[in-house]
Amino acid sequence: MNLKPTDLFAALANDTRLRCLVLLREQGELCVCELTHATGSAQPHVSRHLAQLRELGLVADRRAGLWVYYRVHPALPDWACRVLDETAAAVHGQAPFSSDAANLASMPGRPSAPRCA
Amino acid sequence: MNLKPTDLFAALANDTRLRCLVLLREQGELCVCELTHATGSAQPHVSRHLAQLRELGLVADRRAGLWVYYRVHPALPDWACRVLDETAAAVHGQAPFSSDAANLASMPGRPSAPRCA
């Protein structure tokens, strides 16, 4: 994967995309409805930004029945991984990132389908 | 300085700005004409992008006679510094970053005014 720095940074320059990536990084795998609930955004909004991340190769997706699970792409270049790490550390405990994690944890009908089929 | 992640990433998402920052990071201090020559861009183009970086607090400037020297802002948050470090390492030896450094080194009338008055 040949990821241009400016392309990575453009992807990280949007709140929704950055919040999703930070969530995925610490949670491993999340489906669209979980990300939608965590961020409090509309479903098409989240879905479209996930599609952008997917087209750039930043995330990978896996369908399991009705749900599509997203994760940080396992082949993400090391330097990009470290950029994400630094960012996650920098925003740790800060809004809106902290409330995203809290919303996720308290999600009522969180799908319990197999995560690693 | 309270630097929002998305603001930093938006700044890094432009070729001219990223190339200037990478140059400033490894050179310490450069004036506008040096950055203009190194990147091969038009002077107003470089100047405007430097102004954006300045307004965001990513660079500091110092006037010395006719020249204005820019540097990575000394109060840049650690995490942002590390993001820049990772990026610089990732692009090391790659175009157009490598040619920028080469262009700078071979600049004919490079101003020799005091850099640390």
Added chain:
DNA sequence: TACAAATATACCGAAAACCATATATTAAAG
């Protein structure tokens, strides 16, 4: 086959980013 849930895409107008060019500002020198 019909229906419902989860997700994806299409469409649209508003806002922002971008670049090239022209012009203004600042400071040194004569």
Added chain:
DNA sequence: CTTTAATATATGGTTTTCGGTATATTTGTA
């Protein structure tokens, strides 16, 4: 005080991005 070099800003137009809403697709189930 005029000129020149370095830098900054303004202007206009094109392109991109963004968010909201409507709609389409996919999959499981009755």
